Amino acid sequence: MPRQVNNYSIRRKIEQEPLWKSKQPRLLSLDIELTERCNNACQHCYINRPMDDLQALSQELSTTEWQTVIHQAAELGALSVRMTGGEPLLRPDFMELYLYTRRLGIRVQLFTNARRIDTTLVDMFGRIPPGEKIEITVYGMTSHSYEAATCTPGSFEEYQQGIELLLERNIPFMVKMALLPPNIAERPTFETWQAGLPWPENPPHFIVNFNLRGRRDSANRNRLIRKLRIPAEDAAQIIISSEATRQELFQFCSHHMGPAGDLLFPCGAGQKGCVDAYGRYQPCMLLRKPGLSYDLHQGTLHEVLTTFFPGLRSMRATNSAYLQRCAVCFLHGLCEQCPAKSWSEYGTLDTPVEHLCELAHSQARLLGLLGAGEHAWEVKNWQERIRKLPTSTNMNEIE
16 A cells, blocks of 8 residues: 655555556666756866857757656656756756656756755755755865866855755765866865765765767867876776775675676666757767667657667677677676767777776776786686685685
8 A cells, every 4th residue: 555655755665556567668767967058167077068058058958848758757667867967957947847856756866066056945855855865076175176177266165055055954965076186185185074974975986087078079178088087097096995895896796797798788778868958868878979869859758768779789899899808808897888988989889998998907906806917808717706706705604
């Protein structure tokens, strides 16, 4: 029997709902990019357009169109919607779209820089919680470093005000720090501050791998983003900087490592899709290749799932370097190689991304899976190496 939880939601057993009993396609979750415009001008960003970009504004979905998309997602069983951008809070109808989504029983995961969080928003979050922690990207611990990253005077003060309002009203949020040249020395300061928050993430989250422009719209910007990336060995040290992370990776590797084969989309792209600001449904937020998106002005999410994206799961790599390396490399899962990354880097779907390969190999060496100079695609006894990882399970067996 349904059970009333509070004045805005009812708890049900999902396996007893008609939708989940049927053989109709289901959408597990949906990302929606409410706008590509942003009130920051970060040079490392793979998507942002200026806040006052009138061309972008004129092409964005209207409130009614977004409500139609969200309603279709609910009909397909989506339990969560991630609202992102750009900066989603630039949309004057954000509150209307948020409330519409929550009234459908869908959790909202909000990605924001916190600069436009005000008392009206926190009052709403207090009355009708998102259902997920708000996720905030941090660009520095001082006004100097923060604004050197955002290239926007006054942004640090607004960000701080947003954080303080969330803390005052006890609205749960998590923070992640984009490590860039202006702020990388502030990493210990961030860790100390993050650990003192009411809802600390353990370990703290750092962004060390910046994606190129997915629309391939600026070769100059892409060259700059490459220069901002942290060297692979240093990035691996940051990722595996705590014993907790090391143990998590041991557990992950023991269950999810192995060669990817030649299938391009083993991730099941399409079942968890993304609708961009202009109404195009994409396999994920990063993959913006023409021909691999579906214009929702011409159809519905149901049609996407039944007629357009099923073919993705049968697409196979043909690039010889991919077949000789990625397809037989056991670091699949640890490595972020995917069609979206290949597309943004090279304009293909199956070219190995060198910096991702270097990062995965650096992590594997720190975990003891590879020796110096070894290439994972040449390793034949990878199952044995994974079995020897000191996971909590086999540590108990040793004891």
